[in-house]
Amino acid sequence: MSQASSGLLRWMTRKRQLSEWWGKERPQLVNNMLARQHAAPRICQLCGNNPAVICCSDCRPQPYLCGQCDIRVHQRQVFHNRDLMTDKFFHPLPPTTCVLDSVLTHCERLVPLEMPDKVCNCLRSSVIAGQSIAVVTMNGRYDLRLPQIKCEACEASWSPELGDLIRSDSFRQSFLEWEAARYEVDKLTREDHFNCPACSPDMLAVSVDGNRKLYRFKTAARSEEKAIFDGVFIANDGDVQRFVDYIHTATNHVSGRGVCGGHWSAAREMSRKASGKTDEEGLELAVCRHGVLLRALNMFRGEIFAYPLYLQQQMASKAITFFAMDVACKYWPYLQKVAEKCPELQHLLDMRPFLSVFHAKAHDFMCEVKWSGAYQEGAGSTLGEEVEQCNAFLSRIAVTTKHMSKAGRTDMLTVMGMRWNQQKINHLSSTLTRRYQKTTVALEEQLQNLEAMKIQMGITDDQLESWVIDVKQWAGGTTSPTDGAVAAVASRIEDLVASVKRRSQFLYKDSDGSKQRARMRRKIREEKAILTSVVDKYNSMVEQEEQLNMDDILSKSIVWPWQLKHSDVVGLATKRKAFDAAMAVKRLEEEKRIIIAEMQKHWRDLCGRGATLDQISQLTVTGETLGLLEDGLKGLQSLVLKKKKARRTMEEHVKKMYMKILTDTGMNLSDHSDSEEEYGGSDSGQE
Incomplete structure (x- = not known):
């Protein structure tokens, strides 16, 4: 064995x-983390006389202070992390809040500068x-005041310049282990980080797409350590590979073929690795329509x-x-053929295909009408593009994760996903409220536009409904030129147009470097050069009224001449x-009902x-240890009290937000009263 191989083996063994x-x-780390949550009554460690009301995590070794000592110490140490402990749990305090005579009082705090x-x-x-x-550090935002020196006699003064402001360069050690312990604590309090409250128990739509920027180099750190969060968010690679092998064996690599033209790269079931330099080629994500991350898996062979x-089967x-995708028109025929070979997957066909609304613009109009979410009954204003927002967020750390070990990359992406979801869930009530308000305004505008269009065209509601049915029936059929030679050229044009539009649309999404772009x-x-020659060939084979223009077929969603029914009195464009217009009104009406239902689920x-x-509180009181030591159990009791108060505050905020705009909808948000013991009426089990 060479010296380099021996050194690598020793390093892997140490890891x-x-x-x-x-x-x-x-387990001991989890217990210690919970034990620190126990806010037991204490005496001030500075004066030794008064009861402690403040715990400062930065004042070591004497963190417990009374109100007077807290003011004296933290008048200058404004960036210390202080917690109020009068409610039997720790409650974070901003530097501008202090305790005077057992009452929270506002106080001015100055930025500590050299003067x-x-x-x-x-x-x-x-x-x-x-x-x-506002001073922002890695610990958060601090609303402070700048110090100013002023002379009462001559009115001379000094104010700090930008260069005088303080900067923070602290660094947290053992970040991932700290996150792992926090995750275990969250499991004890039964928090689900990858679940949307507005989509439970039933979910309207799931959007799935791949992120090719989250790849990892083969030459990155290699070790045999197991990821702390393996399988929590990103599926286990072995489970995914076994499923893929089973599908390929059972179906003999059946590939999907949709109605629209174009061989999209995301549709290649026989895709090979894009580069021999990478291990994981990216991440396949599944999110709900509110942008909450649900599941993910590592891609090793492109977007097959x-x-x-696999993600669809996991969430079934x-x-x-x-089930929304950017190539749903190709994926669904594939799923139907797979379900024939694998009967246990038949239930996946109970979902309905949904072509992402914006991606549908790169497909031809016939495909768009048949598959796009904008024309799906019951979809509301769902876009199917929500995963793109998550991709943009996770791609921020792609420059780092591509050099990480396999376990480190999995853990970091999982932590990022948990923080993203927490932010989404915390603002869910505001998001749903704004969405309802915007939908109401948009619906009024669309109704006015629809009425104006009906007057302009001189049509009735029955005629409008008849036209809607005609367009749907037209999209449900298959049309092609009767001449075989013309049909071959037309098919080639469809393929090239779809390919050019797709490459243009994904120019920045699929690449992370200027060379690749x-x-x-x-x-x-x-x-485009090939397309120009093929279009010229097609134009030489057909009548003038059926000829194509290069600018039109690339700049907008086109209806191909061979798809038109020339016997119609009213043109397809009309x-x-x-x-x-009719579909826009229907989707907005559905969206209002959907949002109300989601608000009720959230409540x-x-x-x-x-x-x-x-x-959980009852379990801790009745003596259930949950695998914790005594101090950890007391900390869990305090943490539960803290979470109860946070939930109550959130409940009041959500109710206020929802009832402000839903007074006329008949939505019932019944009061949810808490027991007297919730905020410390009983301290059984706590000393």
Whole structure:
């Protein structure tokens, strides 16, 4: 064995042993984390007389302070992390809040800056609070005041410049282990990080797409350590590979073929690795229509159909109405053929295909009408593009994760996903409220536009409905030129147009470097040149009224001449305009009903969360240890009290938001009263 191989083996052994040691110590870490949540009554460690009301995590070794000592110490140490402990749990306090006579009081705090000794020779200068400023550090935002020195006699003054402001360069050690312990604590309080409260128990739509920027180099750190969050968010690679092998064996690599033209790269079931330099080629994500991350898996062979099929099968335990993809028109025929070979997957066909609304613009109009979510009954204003927002967020750390070990990359992406979901869930009530308000305004505008269009065209409601049916029937059929030679050229045009539009649309999504984008642009130019020659050939084979224009077929969603029914009295373009207006009104009407239902689900989830916390609290009181030591159990009791209060605050906020706009909808948000013991009426089990 070479010296390099021997060194690599020793390093991998040390990494494995280190991972095993951390695994053994993790239960103790969880217990210690919970023990720190126990806010037991204490005496001030500075004066030794008064009861402690503040715990400062930065004042070591004497963190417990009374109100007077807290003011004296933290008048200058404004960036210390202080917690109020009067409610038997720790509640974070901003630096501008202090405790006077057991009452929370506002106080001015100055940014700690180096200041001049004097600004004049009068010796009557004093430091006063100047301009308000928000100081943002890695610990959060601090609303402070800039110090200002002013002389009462000569009115000379000094104010800090930008260069005088303080900067923070602290660094948290053992970040992932700290996150792992926090995740275990969250499991004890039964928090689900990858579940949307507004989509439970049934879900309207799931959007699935791949992120090719989250790849990882083969030459990155290699070790045998197991990811801390393996299978929590990103599926286990072995499970995915076994599923893919089973599908390929059972179906003999059946590939999907949709109605629209174009061989999209996402539709290649026989896709090979894009580069020999990468291990994982990206991440396949599944999110709900509110942008909450649900599941993910690592891609090793591009965006083959078996990957979204695995995610669909994993989430099939929930009642999901729509399954959204950017190539749903190709994926669904593939799924139908797979279900024939694998009967246990037949239930996946209970979902309905949903072509992402914006991606549908790169398909021809016949495909768009048949598959696009904008024309799906019951879909509301769902876009199917929600996964793109998540991709943009996770891609921020792609420059780092591509050099990480397999376990480190999995853990970091999972932590990022949990923080993203927490932010989404915290703002869910505001999001749903704004969406309802915007939908109401948009519906009024669309109704006015529809009425104006009906007057302009001179049509009745029955005629409009007839046109809508005509467009749907037209999209449901298959049309092609009767001449075989013309049909072959037409098919080639469809393929090239779809390919050019797709490459242009995904130019920045599928590439993370200028060299790769340059190659894609060169390929687009080559395909446009081929398309020009094929269009010229087609135009020479057909009548003048059926000829194509290059600018039109690339700049907008086109209806191909061979798809038109020349016997229609009213042109398809006119019917399409009426069809789009009618569908927009229907989708907005559905969206209002959908949002109201989601608000009710969110409210029920909040109320159910209160019942869950009550159950956990009861377990701790009745002597259930939950695998914790005594101090950890007391910390869990305090943490439950803290979460109860946070839930109550959230409940009041959500109710206020929803009832403000839903007074006329008949939506019932019944009061959810808490027991007297919730905020410390009983301290059984706590000393």
